[in-house]
Amino acid sequence: xxxxxxxxxxxxxxxxxxxxxxxxxxxxxxxxxxxxxxxxxxxxxxxxxxxxxxxxxxxxxxxxxxxxxxxxxxxxxxxxxxxxxxxxxxxxxxxxxxxxxxxxxxxxxxxxxxxxxxxxxxxxxxxxxxxxxxxxxxxxxxxxxxxxxxxxxxxxxxxxxxxxxxxxxxxxxxxxxxxxxxxxxxxxxxxxxxxxxxxxxxxxxxxxxxxxxxxxxx
Numbered sequence: 696x697x698x699x700x701x702x703x704x705x706x707x708x709x710x711x712x713x714x715x716x717x718x719x720x721x722x723x724x725x726x727x728x729x730x731x732x733x734x735x736x737x738x739x740x741x742x743x744x745x746x747x748x749x750x751x752x753x754x755x756x757x758x759x760x761x762x763x764x765x766x767x768x769x770x771x772x773x774x775x776x777x778x779x780x781x782x783x784x785x786x787x788x789x790x791x792x793x794x795x796x797x798x799x800x801x802x803x804x805x806x807x808x809x810x811x812x813x814x815x816x817x818x819x820x821x822x823x824x825x826x827x828x829x830x831x832x833x834x835x836x837x838x839x840x841x842x843x844x845x846x847x848x849x850x851x852x853x854x855x856x857x858x859x860x861x862x863x864x865x866x867x868x869x870x871x872x873x874x875x876x877x878x879x880x881x882x883x884x885x886x887x888x889x890x891x892x893x894x895x896x897x898x899x900x901x902x903x904x905x906x907x908x909x910x911x912x913x
Contacts, residue, residue, distance in 0.1 A: 700895030702729070708756055711887075714841040716818050720889065721756055724748025726773045727892055731847060732756050735816020742766065742815035743781065744835065744847050745891065747773060750780035757785065766790040766813060768849025768891060769832040770798030792824060794831030807833050809877070823877045825851040827870025828858035834878065843885035846878060846898075852888060854896040856908050867912055875905060 698711040702722040711718040719732040728747035734740070743765040746753055765787045767775050778801045782789060788804045790813060796803035807813070809824035813835060823834040828850050835847040850858040857874050860866035878886075884899025 700889070703727075708732075713839055713845075715839070716815075716837065718845070718889070719756060720895075721752065723752050724773060724776065728773055729889065729891055729893070730756075731889060732762075733815050733818070733820075735818045738816035740816035742813070743787070744768065745774045745849070746776075746778040746781040747891075748776040750777035750784070753777055753781055754784055757781075761785045762787045763815065764788045764790060764813070766807075766833070766835060767795075767799055767803075768792075768834070768847070769829040769851075770795040771829065771850065774849070774891065775799050775801065792822075792829075792831030792833040794824075795829050795833075796831070798829075823873075825849075825870065825873040825877065827851070827860050827866045827868075827873065832858075836878075836882070843887065844882050845887045845889065846882065847889045848878070848891070850891040852878065852901070853890045853892070854888075854894055854901065855904075856913065860913065862913070864912065871905075871909060879905065 702709050702720050704722045708719040708721040717734040721730050724747055730747050731744040733742045741762045743762050746765050762785050790805045791803045793806040807822040811822045813820045820835040820837050825832045832849050832851050837845045852874050857870050886898040888896045
């Protein structure tokens with residue numbers, strides 16, 4: 696099946712097959728959250744990004760091989776509703792941004808700062824701390840040595856704009872500055888973007904609109 700990034704709650708996972716990594720995307724919960732299962736193709740180790748809701752759906756996706764770790768992109772409740780159940784069933788280590796961990800009711804085993812490395816098997820992901828949607832949101836960047844980068848942005852970047860900052864000018868300025876510097880400023884247009892809700896995009900699709908986003912203030 697060709698990967699499109701289009702998923703719906705109750706539907707099948709959509710799988711993006713890369714040379715070293717398999718990325719399975721599924722939509723769960725009343726807020727149509729995306730959860731991503733990453734599997735190292737060499738070792739079989741797995742990592743889940745955002746145990747958002749529907750633990751049984753996520754556990755079926757994970758399968759009998761289990762997961763070594765689960766990363767929560769940020770503290771908002773729609774991104775961790777299934778976290779306790781998934782951790783209880785799998786024994787996975789938990790990761791979250793240092794400044795959001797206190798808002799997540801499941802203890803965080805590993806606090807992430809900007810530039811930290813998260814491993815899944817032989818694959819390395821780099822954490823990017825993005826301030827504004829929450830104090831400690833984390834994006835994960837996979838710089839595929841066989842192709843273009845991939846970035847899991849939580850609720851910090853979507854098709855058409857950055858995440859919600861609730862009309863707070865300071866929070867919006869922080870978020871768009873971080874997104875522009877740490878994502879658009881360091882990664883090429885071909886970078887594939889996997890957001891916390893909805894369809895995927897690329898940095899190239901969104902880059903021409905950065906000035907427009909700044910002008911409108913959201």
